[in-house]
Amino acid sequence: MKKNLRKTFILVFCFVCVGCASIAQKKRFEAYNNSFLVGNYLEAASIELENKSNKKNNPSDLLITLQGGAALRYAKKYSDSTDIFDESEAIIKKHNEELLLKSAGSQVGSVLWNDTAMDYKASEYDGIMVNTYKGLNFWQQGDFDLARVEFNRALDRQRRAKERFAEEIAEYKKGIEEKEKKNKRANISANLNNPLLHKGIESNYSNLKDFRAYPDFINPFTTYISGLFFMSQGDYQKSSTLLKQSFGMVDHNEFVKNDFELIEYLANGGKNDKNYTWVIIENGLGPVKEEFRVDLPIGFLTNRVKYTGIALPKL
DSSP states (O other): OHHHHHHHHHHHHHHHHHHHHHHHHHHHHHHHHHHHHTTOHHHHHHHHHTTSOSSTTOGGGHHHHHHHHHHHHHTTOHHHHHHHHHHHHHHHHHHHHHGGGOOTHHHHHHHHSOGGGSOOOOOHHHHHHHHHHHHHHHHHHTOHHHHHHHHHHHHHHHHHHHHHTHHHHHHHHHHHHHHHHHTHHHHHHHHHTOTTOOTTTHHHHTTGGGGTTOTTTSOHHHHHHHHHHHHHTTOHHHHHHHHHHHHHHSTTOHHHHHHHHHHHHHHTTOOOOOOOOOOOOOOOOOOOOEEEEEEOOOTTTOSSOOOOEEEEEEO
16 A cells, blocks of 8 residues: 555656646746847847756757757857757767667657657757758858858758658659649649749759659758858859759749849859849748647546546647
């Protein structure tokens, strides 16, 4: 009897601890977001990084370093941002190495205990953006050699993402093709009147549709910004390939279309002595988990149970 009581006490104690931890984490996220959204980037970075453990490359610090590194970048602390992102990259590498060794038990734990109490796990997107931001940091610091290395790493992660999601991409392409067959006449009419079509890209337009399936599986921004970087470095052929892919993924975007036309002109021997400035505006929000709670009304069946319900995360 005592053993059972002890086990019950330990279980209840664990639930209480997890609940307290998740509340503290939620408050930290709210404080970070509030500072970040009003442009207090150094304060936002401090809120995150003061919670970082003393142990270097601690897996539990991944989200902290990702958010801290991003805030430092926006605060124009490029070297500090890169140092923090280096830690993020090391943790991501460790996560990837351990991925195959993980059991389903950790995911069961997220339901049994509390999803917010588990360490944040890296996605393909995280690794891609870490290298993209590091590339931008070096580019803005004028260290073009290191910027090239980081953009190439980001593109290599994109390649691996394509391989990982090859089946899904193929299925998505199949869906696009079937949809186009059903609307063939409408598509022909739309293409003939498409203001984004231009004789400078017509010769390449036939295979642009091959890239339409990629935006849900890789990051078009990384491909696009890498294309601009290689254009700035005079690597017109590589830039042309990347901007072609970018336009194929977002063929409704006139700015990307204009950049693709420009690089096609330069790659084919054209001369242009004009100076250009690109203004990149980052906006939008990432997915957020919210609580989905189901309260079970069994109180009318018995007065011996005070409350029964379940809370699950949803995007």
